[in-house]
Amino acid sequence: MSQPVPPPARFLSSAAPGIRVVVRYRIEDGFTDALGNLVACDAGSCTVRTRRADVVIPLERVVAAKEVPPAPPRHRPAAH
Template sequence: MTHPVDLIRAVPLGTRMTVRRRIPGGFSDALGELIARSDDDCTVETRRGPVTIPLSEVSAAKQVPPPPPRRAPRRPPA
């Protein structure tokens, strides 16, 4: 099994992934595109904006498929 930090370092920038980090009282996930990484942290572009995660706090990471296409809006009953 690949260590999560090794996966973050190996995938190309722009890869859609989820990164789980340890926070006080539990865990937090960031889902989006990996847009930057350094020796100390990585940045994931989420729907709410970029999230920078220290690699020392990463507990899990994996690539995820693209989001499903948006559904057509519902039409009001006639």
């Protein structure tokens, strides 16, 4: 018998690629977050494009996920 899909994984599986999300997931020493655009999600993992890199997150490690507003525009440093 298959296990029920937790709500955060269900959200990610049904979300449209390109939306901005934050995903909290378990790591060895606790939890961490990935904030960025959802690239893809399949039965086993989701990929979030953060500012630094694409992060592939196994769905069984996801404990929370939600859509977030677009990133605010980045400010350019003032010229001196």
